[in-house]
């Protein structure tokens with residue numbers, strides 16, 4: 754069973770025929786929103802708005818553990834996380850869709866494991882995204898002629914502020930191609946529960962110091978409006 758976790762610009766999934774809106778409780782608290790169950794392109798899927806339906810949760814206050822736990826308890830075996838990101842690599846400019854293959858995690862203070870005393874998990878995370886699911890995304894992109902970049906290193910920052918230009922220089926030296934705030938701990942929590950996980954990132958701005966002028970929310974919104982349509986087409990084809 755597939756679940757899609759939508760981020761900024763994807764708080765609802767157009768094309769999803771809604772069958773149920775499920776209120777969940779987990780040992781870790783409540784998920785970001787009700788989990789919507791429906792059909793996308795004739796296939797059953799679950800959908801969860803990462804920041805809540807009204808986009809009220811900041812990246813560091815999302816209850817990632819409750820989200821992943823709730824999805825697994827509904828029988829989810831594959832998750833596609835959708836994120837809006839900044840581009841660091843010059844070839845990953847606004848409106849480019851990236852399906853990253855690696856992560857550098859700069860977040861702190863987030864509940865980032867299901868490990869607890871007496872039950873320590875040291876999950877292998879060499880390849881943070883499930884290759885099989887990435888390949889399904891490439892095949893879907895091909896089928897519906899959506900251009901995607903098939904690799905990239907996602908640097909995950911704490912937010913909610915954007916980065917300084919010097920921080921982006923550092924991320925670039927570290928090998929990051931794109932920067933966002935929500936890829937972690939989502940990916941590792943899915944791994945700990947043996948759920949397949951891949952990410953679809955839409956570049957909505959050039960990262961700090963990588964373009965003339967400052968980053969404005971108006972510019973980001975314009976790119977979100979233009980680019981999320983393609984992301985939706987891609988998601989429909991993978992369902």
Ligand code: HPA
Pocket residue numbers: 837838839840910915916932933934957958959960961
């Ligand atoms: N930095 C971090 N997160 C982001 C950005 C950015 O430039 N754009 C969208 N999410």
